[in-house]
Amino acid sequence: MGMARTLIRNPSPLPGLGLSLGITIFWLSFIVLIPLSAVFIRSWGGGWDAFWAAAGTPRAIASYKLTFGAALGAAAVNALFGLLIAWVIVRYHFPGKRLFAALIDLPFALPTAVAGIALAALYADTGLIGAQLARLGLAVAYKPTGVVVALIFVGLPFVVRTVEPVLAEVSRETEEAALTLGASRWQTFARVIFPTIAPALATGFALAFARGAGEYGSVIFIAGNMPFESEIAPLLIVTQLEEYDFEGATAIAAVMLVVSFAILMVLNLLQHWQQRRSA
């Protein structure tokens, strides 16, 4: 009780703190914290050497390179087109804009397995897009490029949704001031608008990257899943689990979790940056 009192800064007359905080902490521990800690405890059981022997196999390293490389590439494409889409939604008016804006969230709502088989069907060399690409001598499906295409699909809404509200807040007065001072439209964008939305753009990029790095369902149907070539890290975890290689699966999962936590820290820093910008 004594400790509880010192933890609570400003006592509230509302009842239910004990119950609601109790449910929150119990459920959070049971569903999230204890299960996640199992990954670290299991993978650190044998010390660093045993951990790296499982997490640092050449096949695992090839899968990290593909996973994080494809996630970076897809996040970059999504940053570019996400900014364009957010700009068009915030600044322009055209018929069907509401429908267009609503459609952007489709990758959030469409189950990843559905997206996966749809993309595989489109980009296979008999598919609508794949056949055209094949004429140009390009293959996407069952190749590492297929992974990037799937990650572009799942990551598309993140940049749009983080940039949109910030772009809507950029004041017309600031832009007008820049123009009065003799800046061209492009200079206004590069020197005034872009720096204001940069933290949001970086946040969207990081969110898209994080989502892409962990993605599984939409990728496995369009990637060839060939070890060393087109096998993503989450798939390697599944494969090793199916082979009862728990040490290998857990060690790779620990690497993925460490990357997730690092991205979370970057996102927190970006949030501070954004708050400073808008303050």
Next chain:
Amino acid sequence: MRRASHLREPAAIKALLTLVALAYVALMLLLPLGAVLSQAFADGWRGWLAAVTEPDARSAIRLTLLVAGISVPLNMIFGIAASWAISKYDFRGKSILITLIELPFSVSPVVSGLVFVLLFGAQGWFGGWLQQHDIEIIFALPGLVLATVFVTFPFVARQLIPLMTAQGRGDEEAALTLGASGWQTFWHVTLPNIRFGLLYGVLLCNARAMGEFGAVSVVSGHIRGETNTMPLHVEVLYNEYNFIAAFAVASLLALLAVVTLALKSALEWRYRAAIAARS
């Protein structure tokens, strides 16, 4: 108010940007959605109907509804409790608590399933004990529910925390002063205040719960007719080259996504202020 013409891009640039954005969204988002439907009905509606009504498909649909029917209410109760504790009281460590609640969003779905295998699988911490007592968690319904609860954990809470924080506790304090009990205050004051935000969070939570693939794939064991949810059933059919059936079941999930998007947009247009507190 008319905007000064020098604040706008030339009409040609505007048209070009809009067209590029529209074409990109059509190619990246609409085309995959269309591909699902066209493949699903490639054999006419009879083929579609046969695929979605055969016994394994029916059992997958039932299981998906059951898993979502358990997981979504659990996360709804948690979400309300967590946002009540975080928004109505002042205590130390709040921002850490919020970060921990949002943690599952940064974890790969495959890792989200793996953690429960490490706890409750045959090789897991509690595996031996569970076997002795004849309790099945992994490769059974409880495992599917745990994995689904994990991946959908933050949805309701992250919708309600900012909303309830912005609403403050003035209404509740007034109700208590007028003699209402704690539960009466919750049912008659708090719940009506947050109903649209709650509905919005539940909607997104449900879409993800029904569509989850990676996490449930790890804990399911893929037992046909028993532990296959709809997305897993789609995968099995697809890997058996039964494309029409795979896309037919996928079209049901695509329909769920479209309905979710429509309801979500409707809520956003009509009740924007009641869903999310704008800072």
